[in-house]
Amino acid sequence: MKKAITINETDNLGVALTDLSAGETAEINGKSVAIQQDIQAKHKFALEDLAVGDEMYMYGLVVGTAKTPIASGQAITVENTAHKATEFSDQKEGEFHWTAPDVSRFEGRTFDGYHRTDGQVGTANNWLVFPLVFCENRNILTLKKAFETALGYEEANPYNELASDLVRRLETGESLDDATLGQSSQQSNKRLFENVEIKFITHQAGCGGTREDSDTLCRLLAGYLRNPNVAGATVLSLGCQNAQVSILQDAIANSVGELTKPLLIFDQQETGSEYDLVQSALKDTFKALIEANKIERKPAPLSKLTIGLECGGSDGFSGISANPTLGHVSDMITALGGKAILSEFPELCGVEQELINRTENPAYAKKFIQLMRAYAKAAEDVGSGFDMNPSPGNIKDGLITDAMKSAGAAKKGGTSPVMDILDYTEYAEQSGLSLLCTPGNDVESTTGLVGSGANVVLFTTGLGTPTGNPIAPILKVSSNTKLAERMADIIDFNAGEVIEGKKSIAEMGEEMLEYIINIASGTVASKAVLMRHEDFIPWKRGVSL
Incomplete structure (x- = not known):
C-alpha cells in the first residue's frame, strides 16, 4: 500500500494514506518528500515550499492559500491555510466531450x-x-x-428492557453497572x-x-x-x-x-x-x-432508477474512494438512460466552472450560476459564507477548507454531461445528471433529493452518520475500512478497498451497482431501512450550509 498520493498531476499537496512520522520519506510521482512532522492519515502536506499567499492545489483545483510559510513535507492545517476557491466565469469554456463507461455488463438488466x-x-x-x-x-x-x-411494525425494544433492569436493580440494591442491553428480536410479530x-x-x-x-x-x-x-x-x-x-x-x-x-x-x-x-x-x-397492498413488484429496466447523490460526515478519504465510486455509478446510470441527482450547492464551491463546462444547455448554465451566487450572497449577508462549511469533524479528518471539501464532494457527480439544473423542490424530469440546489446539511439535502424524485439515495461518509429517509432506501458508503468495521450497523458498502489498493474505482462502482439492483428489487434492505432511520427536515429558505 502506498504511503501517500496526489489526486491530479498538477497538485502541490499530497494526501497521507497512512500515518506518516517526522523524518520518514514519502515517494510521490517519482519524487521523494521528507516529512517534517507527524501527519495523520487523511491529512494533506506540502510537496514543495509555499510562501505566504501561494495557492494550494488538489484535484487540479485551487483549494486554499498559505497564510504562513509552509515547508515541503509540512502538514496543511487551519492555522497555516486560508480558504480560496477556483473562480468561474459566466461562460462555458472549451468543448466538452464525454466518454461513457462500459455498461455492457448491465445492458438488459432489470430490477423488480x-x-x-x-x-x-x-x-x-x-x-x-x-x-x-x-x-x-x-x-x-x-x-x-x-x-x-x-x-x-412494532419492534421489541432492547432499551426498554435495559431501563426496566436498571429500575429493578435500584429497588433491589444490585449494581447498576452490571445491567446489560436486552437481546430482543427486532420484530415482534408478522x-x-x-x-x-x-x-x-x-x-x-x-x-x-x-x-x-x-x-x-x-x-x-x-x-x-x-x-x-x-x-x-x-x-x-x-x-x-x-x-x-x-x-x-x-x-x-x-x-x-x-x-x-x-x-x-x-x-x-x-x-x-x-x-x-x-x-x-x-x-x-x-x-x-x-x-395498495395489491400492487406487486414487476421487472423494470435500470433506466427507471433515479439515484440521489449525497455525502455527510465526510473525511479526507471521501473524495478519493467513496465519492468517485458514486461518480462512476452515476455515469453508468446515466449511460443506461437513468437519472442521477447531485445536490448540496455549498459543496460545489470551486468546481462551478467544471460543471458549467459540462452543462449542455446555456440557459441551464445561467440558472446554475444565478442559484450559486444568490446562495453565496444570502450566506454572506448574515455574516456567514461557504468558507464556513467544513464542520469540526471534517477538519479533524483532513478537510481543511470548503474548496478542498467541495472538490472531493463533487466527484459524486461523475463526469457525464449536466442535463438539467433544479431549484429546491423542482422535480427531475430529464434523463442524465441534474444538479439540485439544497444545503449541505445532510437531512435537509436528503429530504430534498427524495422530493425531487430520487427512488434510492447513495450516501457517502467517512466519519459515520445514521441519516435515513421515510420513503426512499438510503445506501451508506464508507470511505474507509475502519469506519465500515466500527459502525457496521449503519454502513452498507465499504469503498475503503480503493484506499488499500485492493480495487479500482471502476470495480467498486460495478460492485455497488449490483448492490443497488438488489436494494431496488427489495431482496436486500439497506441498513437505514433496517434501523428505521426516517429523517425528514424541510429546508427553510434562509441560510443553512
Missing part, C-alpha cells in the same frame, strides 16, 4: 419495482401519512402508534401487509414562519406524493395554517397535473373533535392500505 401509472417505477411501495402543519404532529403520532401496533408499508412524517413547519416557507413545504410534499416510492397518502390539516390544502393541491397540479394516486385529506377544524378526525383517518387509511 412498483410500476406507477405515470411511467415511473418505485423501489418501495409506501403509504405516506403527513401533516400540513406542526399542530397535527400529535395526531400523526397517534395514528403511527395505532397502525404500527396493529400491522406488526406484518399484516406484504406489499405495502405505512410511513409517517412529522415536521415543525406549515405556519408561523414566512409564507415562502409554507409554500415551499407544500411543493416539497407534492414531490413526495409524486415520488414513485409512494402509492398514496393521508394528509392531516388543522385548517387555519399558512400551508393550506389548496396550496398543496396547486403544487400537485403544477408538478404532475392530475395526481392519479389516492390522496385522503382530513381537516380537524371542519371535522370537529380530535376523536372523530383520528377515527376517520384511521378507517379510511386502512381501506386504502388494502388496495
Whole structure:
C-alpha cells in the first residue's frame, strides 16, 4: 500500500494514506518528500515550499492559500491555510466531450419495482401519512402508534428492557453497572401487509414562519406524493395554517397535473373533535392500505432508477474512494438512460466552472450560476459564507477548507454531461445528471433529493452518520475500512478497498451497482431501512450550509 498520493498531476499537496512520522520519506510521482512532522492519515502536506499567499492545489483545483510559510513535507492545517476557491466565469469554456463507461455488463438488466401509472417505477411501495402543519404532529403520532401496533411494525425494544433492569436493580440494591442491553428480536410479530408499508412524517413547519416557507413545504410534499416510492397518502390539516390544502393541491397540479394516486385529506377544524378526525383517518387509511397492498413488484429496466447523490460526515478519504465510486455509478446510470441527482450547492464551491463546462444547455448554465451566487450572497449577508462549511469533524479528518471539501464532494457527480439544473423542490424530469440546489446539511439535502424524485439515495461518509429517509432506501458508503468495521450497523458498502489498493474505482462502482439492483428489487434492505432511520427536515429558505 502506498504511503501517500496526489489526486491530479498538477497538485502541490499530497494526501497521507497512512500515518506518516517526522523524518520518514514519502515517494510521490517519482519524487521523494521528507516529512517534517507527524501527519495523520487523511491529512494533506506540502510537496514543495509555499510562501505566504501561494495557492494550494488538489484535484487540479485551487483549494486554499498559505497564510504562513509552509515547508515541503509540512502538514496543511487551519492555522497555516486560508480558504480560496477556483473562480468561474459566466461562460462555458472549451468543448466538452464525454466518454461513457462500459455498461455492457448491465445492458438488459432489470430490477423488480412498483410500476406507477405515470411511467415511473418505485423501489418501495409506501403509504405516506403527513401533516400540513406542526399542530397535527400529535395526531400523526397517534395514528403511527395505532397502525404500527396493529400491522406488526412494532419492534421489541432492547432499551426498554435495559431501563426496566436498571429500575429493578435500584429497588433491589444490585449494581447498576452490571445491567446489560436486552437481546430482543427486532420484530415482534408478522406484518399484516406484504406489499405495502405505512410511513409517517412529522415536521415543525406549515405556519408561523414566512409564507415562502409554507409554500415551499407544500411543493416539497407534492414531490413526495409524486415520488414513485409512494402509492398514496393521508394528509392531516388543522385548517387555519399558512400551508393550506389548496396550496398543496396547486403544487400537485403544477408538478404532475392530475395526481392519479389516492390522496385522503382530513381537516380537524371542519371535522370537529380530535376523536372523530383520528377515527376517520384511521378507517379510511386502512381501506386504502388494502388496495395498495395489491400492487406487486414487476421487472423494470435500470433506466427507471433515479439515484440521489449525497455525502455527510465526510473525511479526507471521501473524495478519493467513496465519492468517485458514486461518480462512476452515476455515469453508468446515466449511460443506461437513468437519472442521477447531485445536490448540496455549498459543496460545489470551486468546481462551478467544471460543471458549467459540462452543462449542455446555456440557459441551464445561467440558472446554475444565478442559484450559486444568490446562495453565496444570502450566506454572506448574515455574516456567514461557504468558507464556513467544513464542520469540526471534517477538519479533524483532513478537510481543511470548503474548496478542498467541495472538490472531493463533487466527484459524486461523475463526469457525464449536466442535463438539467433544479431549484429546491423542482422535480427531475430529464434523463442524465441534474444538479439540485439544497444545503449541505445532510437531512435537509436528503429530504430534498427524495422530493425531487430520487427512488434510492447513495450516501457517502467517512466519519459515520445514521441519516435515513421515510420513503426512499438510503445506501451508506464508507470511505474507509475502519469506519465500515466500527459502525457496521449503519454502513452498507465499504469503498475503503480503493484506499488499500485492493480495487479500482471502476470495480467498486460495478460492485455497488449490483448492490443497488438488489436494494431496488427489495431482496436486500439497506441498513437505514433496517434501523428505521426516517429523517425528514424541510429546508427553510434562509441560510443553512
